[in-house]
Amino acid sequence: MWLTSGVQNRMRRGNRLIHSLGPYDKHGLDGPLAIVTNGEGVMTSTEVGRIGSLSFPVWFNEDSIANILSMADLAAERRLTMDTDVENAILLHCDDGRILKFVKYGRGLYAHDLKNCNHTVKPLLVNTQTVADLESQYTNREVARAQKAGELIKRLGYPSDRTIISLIESNFFRNCDVTADDVRRRQRIYGPITEVLQGKTTRKTPEHVPSAPVLSLPSYILREHKHVHLAADLFSVNSNFFLHVVSRKIHFRSSAPIKSRSKKSILLELNKIIRQYTSRGFSVDELLCDNEFTCLQHDIRPIVLNAVAAGEHQGDVEASIKFIKERLRCLWNGLPYKRVPRTMNTAGVEFCTNMINAVPANDGISTTLSPATIVTGIRPPNIAQLRLDFGDYVQLHVDQNPTNTMRPRTVPCIALFPSGNTQGGYFFMDLRSGKRRHGRSWTKLPISADIVTAVESLALEEHQPAMHDGPLVEWRHDEPIVDDLNDGDEVIIIENDVASVDDPPLFLDHFDDVSVDLDGDGEVDDAHVAADAVAGAVGGMEDDIVVDQGAVDQGAAEGQ
Numbered sequence: 001m002w003l004t005s006g007v008q009n010r011m012r013r014g015n016r017l018i019h020s021l022g023p024y025d026k027h028g029l030d031g032p033l034a035i036v037t038n039g040e041g042v043m044t045s046t047e048v049g050r051i052g053s054l055s056f057p058v059w060f061n062e063d064s065i066a067n068i069l070s071m072a073d074l075a076a077e078r079r080l081t082m083d084t085d086v087e088n089a090i091l092l093h094c095d096d097g098r099i100l101k102f103v104k105y106g107r108g109l110y111a112h113d114l115k116n117c118n119h120t121v122k123p124l125l126v127n128t129q130t131v132a133d134l135e136s137q138y139t140n141r142e143v144a145r146a147q148k149a150g151e152l153i154k155r156l157g158y159p160s161d162r163t164i165i166s167l168i169e170s171n172f173f174r175n176c177d178v179t180a181d182d183v184r185r186r187q188r189i190y191g192p193i194t195e196v197l198q199g200k201t202t203r204k205t206p207e208h209v210p211s212a213p214v215l216s217l218p219s220y221i222l223r224e225h226k227h228v229h230l231a232a233d234l235f236s237v238n239s240n241f242f243l244h245v246v247s248r249k250i251h252f253r254s255s256a257p258i259k260s261r262s263k264k265s266i267l268l269e270l271n272k273i274i275r276q277y278t279s280r281g282f283s284v285d286e287l288l289c290d291n292e293f294t295c296l297q298h299d300i301r302p303i304v305l306n307a308v309a310a311g312e313h314q315g316d317v318e319a320s321i322k323f324i325k326e327r328l329r330c331l332w333n334g335l336p337y338k339r340v341p342r343t344m345n346t347a348g349v350e351f352c353t354n355m356i357n358a359v360p361a362n363d364g365i366s367t368t369l370s371p372a373t374i375v376t377g378i379r380p381p382n383i384a385q386l387r388l389d390f391g392d393y394v395q396l397h398v399d400q401n402p403t404n405t406m407r408p409r410t411v412p413c414i415a416l417f418p419s420g421n422t423q424g425g426y427f428f429m430d431l432r433s434g435k436r437r438h439g440r441s442w443t444k445l446p447i448s449a450d451i452v453t454a455v456e457s458l459a460l461e462e463h464q465p466a467m468h469d470g471p472l473v474e475w476r477h478d479e480p481i482v483d484d485l486n487d488g489d490e491v492i493i494i495e496n497d498v499a500s501v502d503d504p505p506l507f508l509d510h511f512d513d514v515s516v517d518l519d520g521d522g523e524v525d526d527a528h529v530a531a532d533a534v535a536g537a538v539g540g541m542e543d544d545i546v547v548d549q550g551a552v553d554q555g556a557a558e559g560q
Helices: 071-075 131-135 140-155 161-169 180-190 194-200 219-225 263-279 291-296 315-333 342-357 371-376 449-461 554-558
Strands: 002-004 018-023 033-037 041-045 047-051 058-060 068-070 079-082 089-093 099-105 109-111 227-237 240-247 253-257 283-289 304-307 393-397 410-418 426-430 436-439 442-445 473-476 513-516 525-530 546-549
Touching (some): 131 180, 194 393, 194 410, 240 263, 240 315, 253 315, 263 283, 283 291, 283 315, 315 473, 342 371, 342 426, 393 436, 410 436, 410 449
Parallel strands (some): 002 068, 283 304
Antiparallel strands (some): 018 047, 033 041, 099 109, 227 240, 240 253, 393 442, 513 525
């Protein structure tokens, strides 16, 4: 099947693909199609039909020697894409999800071979591209030649792709069977060569840091909704425990990783959450919870602690945790990792919580202000700064001081979520240590099998469980959180309590180690961190980090 911009009418050889075939006048055409041929005189077509669900008419003639489609008519009804850096081909995106490839032949025409399986591109159905996904779009021979192009680049001392393509096209090399298309295909499948990034990356001048003023609350919010009622409970994701707190009416959610289910750990995070509300002028009057929180009754006064009966979970927070669980299931099912370290587990919960807080709640107190804006004052997400997906593999650019050493200029990392600063920085997990890093410049690469293995190896070292059917979300050990919510994009918080099981508190003997830049010198310092995930939206994760340096300096941490 040929695709060309040089014709306005279509002819078909054979009628296997045509339906609704009939005389031209029944299709609303004024007369037959007459084409002057080379040496054969005039060929006249009188029958017209349709191809698939395309609306334009297709002329049919048994004597036609080619099947031709007009690019202009096809582009009016279907999406056509072309990237000559990848391959000199036109991709037709069908309405049934298939992608048909029209490859350049002869004198500038593009053709699709209906019998050639390599002319059908497999569309990617996951959020994050892996090398295996990209390799599946090409034949084994094409993949092998792309790998050979990468070997040639290394043997020539790592010239740039542009340089080697230019030299190949000018026939500079002797006995070179690698083509320019092989080099472009290697770039498309495998991305930039890691050694090139580590050796050639130069420091980028930081952009100007714009101010980010805190948004003021409309007067009616504090007038009508000043008094806040919170609901709290504990849950775990792959045996990593979190304190989850949600406010009625405002629907601001907080998911803070905790060291254990002890009174000290819970109270530390709960007080930080309460201070977020009071700093915006709200008054926290009541905490709804289960019996596990009764030990806090005297510590949080004058806040009234309202505990449900034994053997029950508080309904508001239970519905909110199940909403978080739905988002987590979406997140992990789009990634190739079957086992992840604690840093990624914690970041996944923080990311889902932040993004839920970042948009107005369906049944909240405002249709224009998100819960994060109401409680923290941060602005809505800047979409231009959402440049990475959770779980993407990148080479993070790092500044080396002194700069004239042979140390690599990039480090392998996994993208977590936006840090919330005005420069568009991101949090990452360092693949060498499993610790958290903060960066502003990176190069994204496809996820290879080696990267998947590296992530899962870090998880094995921390004894993290395999996720056969997504993350394991539980109230406590061997007590899974059962889904009973209707499908939808939002949860309506309910007032009634929901029955469950009451067990004695459990304790963990591990903690989530991350790395942060404590002194602002651009270097990442190791620390034992209890990260507060209550900042919401895209940012605020740096606002409430408590650093355990022998003793917790809580006042200093709040000033971060």
